[in-house]
Amino acid sequence: MIKEAQKYIVGGVNSPVRAFKSVGGEPPFIERGKGAYIYDIEGKKYLDFIQSWGPLIFGHCDKDTEEAIIEAVKKGVSFGAPTKVEVELAKEVLELFPHLDLIRFVNSGTEATMSAIRLARAYSGKDDIIKFKGCYHGHSDSLLVSAGSGAATFGVPSSPGVPKDFTKHTLLADYNDIESVKRCFEEGDVGCVIIEPIAGNMSLVPSEKEFLGELKEICNHYGAVLIFDEVMSGFRSALRGSYDIYKIEADIVTFGKVIGGGMPVGAFAGRKEIMELLSPVGPVYQAGTLSGNPVAMSAGLAVIKKLKENPSIYKDLEEKAKKLMKEMKRISEENKIDFNYNVVGSMFGFFFNSILPKNFDEVNASDTKRYAKFHNKMLNEGFYFAPSAYETGFICTPMSEKDINSTIKTYEKIAKEI
Numbered sequence: 001m002i003k004e005a006q007k008y009i010v011g012g013v014n015s016p017v018r019a020f021k022s023v024g025g026e027p028p029f030i031e032r033g034k035g036a037y038i039y040d041i042e043g044k045k046y047l048d049f050i051q052s053w054g055p056l057i058f059g060h061c062d063k064d065t066e067e068a069i070i071e072a073v074k075k076g077v078s079f080g081a082p083t084k085v086e087v088e089l090a091k092e093v094l095e096l097f098p099h100l101d102l103i104r105f106v107n108s109g110t111e112a113t114m115s116a117i118r119l120a121r122a123y124s125g126k127d128d129i130i131k132f133k134g135c136y137h138g139h140s141d142s143l144l145v146s147a148g149s150g151a152a153t154f155g156v157p158s159s160p161g162v163p164k165d166f167t168k169h170t171l172l173a174d175y176n177d178i179e180s181v182k183r184c185f186e187e188g189d190v191g192c193v194i195i196e197p198i199a200g201n202m203s204l205v206p207s208e209k210e211f212l213g214e215l216k217e218i219c220n221h222y223g224a225v226l227i228f229d230e231v232m233s234g235f236r237s238a239l240r241g242s243y244d245i246y247k248i249e250a251d252i253v254t255f256g257k258v259i260g261g262g263m264p265v266g267a268f269a270g271r272k273e274i275m276e277l278l279s280p281v282g283p284v285y286q287a288g289t290l291s292g293n294p295v296a297m298s299a300g301l302a303v304i305k306k307l308k309e310n311p312s313i314y315k316d317l318e319e320k321a322k323k324l325m326k327e328m329k330r331i332s333e334e335n336k337i338d339f340n341y342n343v344v345g346s347m348f349g350f351f352f353n354s355i356l357p358k359n360f361d362e363v364n365a366s367d368t369k370r371y372a373k374f375h376n377k378m379l380n381e382g383f384y385f386a387p388s389a390y391e392t393g394f395i396c397t398p399m400s401e402k403d404i405n406s407t408i409k410t411y412e413k414i415a416k417e418i
Contacts, residue, residue: 110138126191204349
């Protein structure tokens, strides 16, 4: 099917990682999903550890989410006008975060982070921003950077088509390294720092609590706006995302994935004095015809209400993730394979690495060729892991102990082959 797709779609896919370039082989084309499983167009069944890259915490075709979407569609797909359901979802989200006053819904994580940075620059009155190596915040121009030279590691474009002028105000720091952050502040005129407090784009690397606390203090000292990008970790790592884990209050938080229940959605929320700089109240412009569309809002509302009513699911999901990772580590050690892992709530990440990485450079020392072998063999056995060593895995509520045990047993079978 991939060859047919390549005749009409660039690379045959609409998002690069789906092309399987880093793991080899051809991607299966998915026809449907149910619970913890997906089925390709040839009828093969896979236990799905991607879950649409995070949003499907209740699995595919969750009854409550499905019903909410169907009822919304019956009334109209989009109006480009205010609806009651977007107010209801906003209220449900903000009730969980005492430090966030107002929210704006958008259509993707990229749009959420891009808009949050624009707002932060307006509030601080400073152009320079700090991001961290290994954190991905979408494909907007100022965030597609790689390390440059100089004490502050000024960003240079990492993609053709991005002018140098767009990234010259982006400074790069090392994750979990507060000294690199201090150097950036000393060298630049920093008005904004954006970070994944639980990084899910270099497999899974959580922030160290002391580092995150110091980051908050530095931002306060310099008058810089601190943005937590929780597009992936929000409502996935815990009900309140990183706030439940670290109790650190960011000035702006970006959301996505889960609050759309599988529909395209993003959002950013913050303190009132910051958020009211947004149009139509303030001068910072941001708009979108499909922002807050009733279908995505209805799906998100169903999911968030269900999570708030059943907060104990996070413990169960974490226990399953820990069991999977602990057993995979045991099997790896028995086969003399370097293996380390992280688990945060329903998220897990592992590395074919002798150390547990704390930053992007250490993640890059992992054995990606071994991961490719692992991926291919597990896929052949009916287990769908991310087609990249740099992506996070997810547990969903329909995954049973039997599913986890079956995954462990299969890894035991293929470990000696990789």
